[in-house]
Structures are given as structure tokens and as C-alpha cells.
Amino acid sequence: MTLRCDLIIRDATLIDGTGAPRRRGDIGVKGDRIAAIGDLSAMAADREVMAEGRVVAPGFIDAHTHDDQVVLCGPACMLCKTSQGVTTVVVGNCGISLSPVTMATRPPPPLDGVCAPEWWIFDSFAAYADRLRANPSAVNTLALIGHMSLRIGAMGRDLDRPATDREAEAMRKQLAQALAEGAVGLSTGLFYPPSKHAPTDEVIAVAEALRGTGGLYVTHMRDEADHVLDSIEETLKIGAAVGAPIIISHHKCAQPENHGRSVETLPLIERHAAQYPVAFDMYPYTASSTSLGARKPRPDVAVTVTTSVPHPEMAGRALADIATEWGVSLEDAAARLMPAGGVFHNMGEEDVRRIMAHPLSMIGSDGGPLAKHPHPRLWGTFPRVLGRYSRDLGLFDLETAVHKMTGRTASIFGIADRGVLREGAFADLVLFDAATVADRATFTEPRQVADGIVETWVNGASVYTHAGGASDTPAGRLLRRDATPLLGPSPLAV
Template structure:
């Protein structure tokens, strides 16, 4: 693929610098998708140097999450190592059974980079299925693929690709091409590996949710309560306080959101009141938009938004990057 000319690279870097000066937290790359997949290390490192000079970050959907996942992680770590730019690996995973277990190596490489001074964090959503656009090239290598939406065939939302192909009398690749443009859920991850990644001390929780899909992944409605109910209360992977920090203080610190993520005097009052004994996700693969249970109140900037009062104002604010001092340890609340 063609690489940017010096003038094009300079234009990108100036645009990025302008955005960072306005308070953007950093820049993101989607190396697994086009046209982002055309970007090579010199282009990425040029942008990362601009971000590093502003104390900002690079978040990346790495180039490959299957057979080449280790090399893909190392590529992004090298950008951080060579430029001093803080780095986040978005929704880290290892797809396909033959690659399950590779997170032991990828997490070790992340820790090695951290030991060399690279500022690295990552995030997960707590499910063994991923979701993105429907990619026909995956049709024959992943057994279970569920369609979330389809422009030419909206009636197929929620169905499995294999069932659609059988009904149409064709192979799964042909069916996928007929469905496109479309979205899908890919069941190609190992729950044990998801949990291993989740336990890493620099791993945050994120939903990566897609709210407009006709039959979406349940992660938008269930990620955080799933962690609290299944990973904390049931599996006891972490303490409640550790898990809450992965959703609040850690991301606020990583993304430079001053005054957020802590219950301290003078901070913005973003507060969730939940019952630790009953909180749980209710959204399922079959009913993905069911609300969670056990969440009693949600406040944004000190204003109650759940339960929502009729006609209530929306108190949200645009968040801009600000330098944050390390949090002082204090009593659990």
C-alpha cells in the first residue's frame, strides 16, 4: 500500500497536534481495518511523537488478533518504545482455538515493555464473543457467527450464518457476501483467557458497544455489571474494590481525566449505587438489550440520571485530557 508523502505525513501530524491542543486525549488506530491497515511503523511513530510531546496517548486496535497476535502486540509496543508515547491496546484478545493461551506471551511482552519504561494499558469486555462488521473471509474459519444486522437482508438479524447458508443452499462465504454490508458476532474466544487478561493490573473494562445494531452484542448493556456479578461475586477473580478501580480510577488516570474516577472531596460526582449482593447482567445473546439488575442510582456530575426523571436535563460534559497526579491510597468506600 502507498505510504504517505512527507507533505501528507506533515499534514497529519499538524492536524493531530491541533486536536491535542484542543484537549483530545490522544489518537487511535484501527490497524485491523482498511484504510488503517495500510499504516506502517514510520507513519505511526511520526504521529506518536506528536502525541508524546503533548503528554497524550495512542490507542490501537492491533493489526491481528489471531495467528499473528503476538507480532501485532509487539508492533504497537515498539511504537511506544521508540517514541515515548503512552499506549493502550484496545479490547485485547486471542481469537481461534489454536491461539488460545497466547495471552500468556502477550501479557509477558506488555510487562517487559513496562519494565523498559513504556506506559502501557489495555482493556477487555467480559465476553467470549467479539463483534464488528461481517467479514466474509472469516466465514469458514469461525464455526459460530451470528448476524447482528444486514442492509440487504435485515430479516437475518439475530440468525447464525450457518443457518442462513443452509436455508439459501450455499456455502457460508457466499452467504456472507450476500449479507454484506452487515455486522456479526464471532464466537472465537476462550472465557478462561478473557479472565486471565482481565486480571492484569493494567487492564481496564470497556464495553466496545455498538448501540445501533438490529440484534447487537450484549456487551453494551451488560459489561460492567457482568464483571461485578460474575467475575467478582461468583468467580472471585478480584476483590470488589479492585474491579471497581478497573472501571473508574484506572481509566481516568490512563486517559488523563482529572477529577474523575474517585470518590474524593472536590471531584466530579460520577456515582453508581449498586447492591454488591444482587448486581448482575441480564442481557444475553438472545435478548441483548435487557437492563442489568442491582443498580439503584446513577449520578453524572452530581445529577441523577437513573432512575431517570421525566424531562430531566442531561448533565454530561465533554471530557478533555488534563494531567493527573497519582491517586493517594485511602480507605475503601
């Protein structure tokens, strides 16, 4: 009896996500799984797509997002991701998660830039998970629990101090409950005011809930600028103290005086990774984006306003131009705009390339979906790696680029049966043209779909085509981490 598939993509260049060499062949999907790979000329399907040599890869896994709210807002809200070929997002980063805390008033920055005030209604991770299951997104979701959210739940707005032992224990218990309900780890944002007063010992006390669970410790470190080496050491101390695999978020060397220091940071991370599981994500841009008050403005770092509550008309404008127009200093202009967000052009291209090419890296967008004028990484990250950095600059081959977005990320996060093209794996797929794939989102016009992403499938269902845009198919699922503790060294081979 001839196997009949729901979908066959024929004559594709198959890049399987493991880093292995590409090969030509067909791929068949039945239900939500890959049913067959190879020469499927004897098989039939309800729908056949002729790839004509274009690439089929596993759907991209966005290792670092702030999509906590938008995954709850319907499939069409994820066009910024599905149009890049992204099929899974990791939410709850930088210490910010939409659960397990409720708030009756506007949260402090940077939490207010990630989720709107009316969305802080989930007093447990189970409540958030139930909402997501009842209203599925177009993409799969893997969720971390944020230390800032836990802090507010335990300490209210009295955050300019270390937590007491009782408060730290309350946070630990909340984290333990969330892990039992399906969250995959703890994230911190020790750079930001709601958590900057938390000493290392407090974070370790809260992170004790990770011990023996396989849960991850993921961190926006305390300092990515002058004290970046000290912050790496603190990060490793926290993870090792509780036996948790470590992910350093959006690794960078910020501010002009630190450009080039990736020659120091990467060997330091490597030395630790030789003994203990450590990874990092990064995005392919020389500009960061966060709350406008996160860094004191300075003349040698250009800043663009992404959003402003009191002055929404200033979104997309340069802070320096606004200050000149108002006849005030950069600092006074920023204060007048807040609550607000900004794009900070504070990194060096040499560091971006060096960090991206490193074997321990994976790709995360860190986009801000609520911003009126977002950083272009929200719409352009993954095509930019494929087009600009792999094809045009030759930083690494296409197989390595795909691996950093798929198989490596799935392995680090413990996502079973995703991130690879393999019979029996879930049919999260992207079809793209390697010759034309490119990001179109720019700092001037950030909301632009990419070129060359032909179609995206999540769990076997088509969620995006370049010709037709986003579908209204709620194909995504809430994912859990394979909880097998990973306690050995990080693999350095790609």
C-alpha cells in the same frame, strides 16, 4: 452553621475506586462535587437516599466505546450506559472518530458501523466539540482521534497503499490541531482495510503530533490472532518512538488455535510495562463484534449477524443458518449480507479470565450502539464484571473490580477528579446492590438493562434510576486529559 447538601446518600458501603478496603458511611453532594464523606448525621440535604448498606462507588468509566454519534443524540440515547452505572465514555477508538473528516457518501467498513452516513459532517474536532457542548449527553465524553478518519481525510478512498510523506504530514497536522482543540490522543485500527496498508513508519509519522503533549496512543492492533506477539511489539515501538503512553484495545487471543496464548502475551506486555507506560482494556465476553467482512468466516467460529443493510431481517440470525437457508457457502452468505456486522465467538474463557484479572487491565465495553441486534456487551459489560466475575466466580474482590472500572481508568486516561470518592471530586456516582447486580443482556436478547444498578449520577445530577429508567438530564461534559506527560513504567499494583 450546618452545611446543607443537595444530596446525601446515607448508610452506604463506600468503595472509593482506589482499590482500598470498603467502609460504611454517608456521602454528601453539593452542586457537581462531593462535599463530604463520613458520618453526616448532623447535615441536611434537599434529597436524601437511604442506601441501607448498598454500595456507592465512583461512576464507571467505559475505557473503550464507539459512542461518537450517540453522545450527540440526547441523554435518553445513553440508557445502555447509564443503566450500567457508566458516567464517562471514551470515544474515537479503533482508528474511527467522527471528526476531523467529512464524507458525502457512505464510509467504508468498519466506519459505517460506528456512525451513520449523515453524521460525517465535522471537519474539525472543534466542530464536534461545539456540537457536544451545545447538545450535552447524559454522560461525560473523552475523545480520541482515529487514524482511519485521518487517512480518509488525507487520501480519499485510495487507501490500499502507504501514505506519501505529504499525506502523512497532513494527517500529523490535523492530529496536532485536534489535540490543541481538546482531543486526548490517537487511535489506530491497523487490522482493518482502511489502515492495514499503513506501515509502522506511517503511523509513527502521524503520531509525532503526540510528542510532548501527554497524548495517548491507543490501538486495535494489526493482529490479535496468529501474530499477536508481533503486533504487541509493533504497538510498543510506535508509542515509544513518539513518547506516548500506550493502551492496547480489547486485548484478546482470537481464533481457536490461539486460545491459551495469554500466557505469552501478558508476560510480554509486563516486560515492556516495567520500562514504559502500557495498559490495556478488555471486555468480559468470549465473543468479539465488528464488521462482517473483517474476518473470513469459518465453520469452527460461530457468527451471528448484528446488522445488514440489504437484509435487515437477518439481524440476530446465525450466519451458518442463513447460508444453509440460501444454499450458499458461509463466505457467499457474508458477501450477500454486506454492508453488515457480526458477533464472532472466537475467544477462550481461560484467556478472558486471565486478561481480566491482570493488574494492567481496565474495562471497556466496545459496544456497537447502531447495530440492530448488538453484542450484549453494549448493555451488560460492567454489571457482568461485578456480578459474574467478581461475586460469583471470585476472580477478584469487589474493590478490585471497581478500581478497574474507575480509579485505574481515570489515572490511565488522565481524567482529573473523577474515578474516586473523595471530597472535592466530581460527583459521578453509582449506587448498586452487590448481592444482586448482574447483567441481563444476552446474545439472544441483548437490549436488557442490568439488575442491581439502583441509581446513577453524573456531575451531581441523577441520570438513571432502576425504577424510572433514563432521565432527560443533559448532565455530561466534554472532558480533557491532564496533559502531564507520563513517561515512567506502568504501575502493576492494584
